[in-house]
Amino acid sequence: MRPLAPQQPKPPRSAPETPEFDKLYRDYVDLIFRYAHRLCGEAESAKDLVQETFLNAYRGLKDFRGDARVSTWLYTIASRACMRMRRKRKGEPDRELSLDEFVPTSDGEFRLQIPMDGLTPEEALQNKQLREALDRAIGKLPKKYRMTLVLRDMEGLSAKEVGAIMGANERAVKSRLHRARLFVRRELSAHGITREHHGAEPEAGTGGADHD
Amino acid sequence: MTKKKPARTGRGRATAHPHPSGEGRCLDILRQLSAYIDDELPSDICGELRRHLGACPKCEEFIASLRQTVTLCRHSPAPELSAGERASLRLEILQNAQPRRSR
Numbered sequence: 001m002r003p004l005a006p007q008q009p010k011p012p013r014s015a016p017e018t019p020e021f022d023k024l025y026r027d028y029v030d031l032i033f034r035y036a037h038r039l040c041g042e043a044e045s046a047k048d049l050v051q052e053t054f055l056n057a058y059r060g061l062k063d064f065r066g067d068a069r070v071s072t073w074l075y076t077i078a079s080r081a082c083m084r085m086r087r088k089r090k091g092e093p094d095r096e097l098s099l100d101e102f103v104p105t106s107d108g109e110f111r112l113q114i115p116m117d118g119l120t121p122e123e124a125l126q127n128k129q130l131r132e133a134l135d136r137a138i139g140k141l142p143k144k145y146r147m148t149l150v151l152r153d154m155e156g157l158s159a160k161e162v163g164a165i166m167g168a169n170e171r172a173v174k175s176r177l178h179r180a181r182l183f184v185r186r187e188l189s190a191h192g193i194t195r196e197h198h199g200a201e202p203e204a205g206t207g208g209a210d211h212d
Numbered sequence: 213m214t215k216k217k218p219a220r221t222g223r224g225r226a227t228a229h230p231h232p233s234g235e236g237r238c239l240d241i242l243r244q245l246s247a248y249i250d251d252e253l254p255s256d257i258c259g260e261l262r263r264h265l266g267a268c269p270k271c272e273e274f275i276a277s278l279r280q281t282v283t284l285c286r287h288s289p290a291p292e293l294s295a296g297e298r299a300s301l302r303l304e305i306l307q308n309a310q311p312r313r314s315r
Contacts, residue, residue: 110270121287153285178246
């Protein structure tokens with residue numbers, strides 16, 4: 001190492017020339033941020049996840065052989081990074097959702113309603129409470145179910161692609177997806193978005209402590 | 213799909229033999245609703261399910277709410293980065309990516 005040249009004003013450490021990476025970043029940062037935001041539920045963690053994802057992608061770029069689609073490759077990196085991040089942050093157990101817990105035991109449970117009668121999904125989602133309930137429900141899902149639902153129903157990937165990303169077979173993906181949807185359905189209706197006056201207090205600070 | 217014994221509801225003592233259109237059938241159907249919504253069932257099962265749904269208002273309502281759930285997920289708004297955030301994230305990534313030789 002040579003000693004620092006004394007008076008030379010150093011420009012802020014600028015990024016190296018990285019045309020290949022820049023193209024990757026430009027083309028996919030929005031996709032990965034959207035995915036990360038949907039997984040993390042808020043912007044700051046999502047940005048951390050984007051950083052982690054592209055950092056790993058940068059390092060792996062030279063080995064990426066293009067066997068998978070670039071998006072699939074990045075989704076995979078992001079999903080793995082998310083698994084690690086979450087585990088570090090919270091000790092939340094990744095519990096399994098059993099199908100049996102969604103078996104309705106009363107007519108009322110069969111007939112849970114999602115408050116969107118006659119509205120288009122866009123209109124329904126303009127209802128802040130419904131939107132928040134949806135976000136909260138997704139946030140409460142154990143992460144592998146959340147990932148499955150996000151990739152499949154929000155990112156619009158096929159079960160096969162989701163399987164490739166998560167290292168699971170298609171059958172497992174479908175089974176997780178079904179449970180995740182049943183969970184969200186119940187959360188959306190059980191929290192009675194129509195009964196908005198009750199809304200906020202009991203839900204404040206929901207963060208998965210009630211998973212047992 | 214694995215055939216599981218339909219779970220008991222506690223009310224259905226009388227239906228020791230789950231009737232094709234009875235409670236047991238409903239529960240069996242509930243297990244397949246996502247595959248139905250996603251159009252992944254073989255046509256014979258699909259037809260059978262459709263017949264059941266036509267005759268069972270409870271299951272109709274169940275599937276309607278599940279469909280709505282999926283629809284809401286599909287349409288949930290996509291958060292976006294600002295141009296500034298995009299640029300500063302890129303810079304941070306590249307700075308972190310450089311080997312720490314400049315220390």
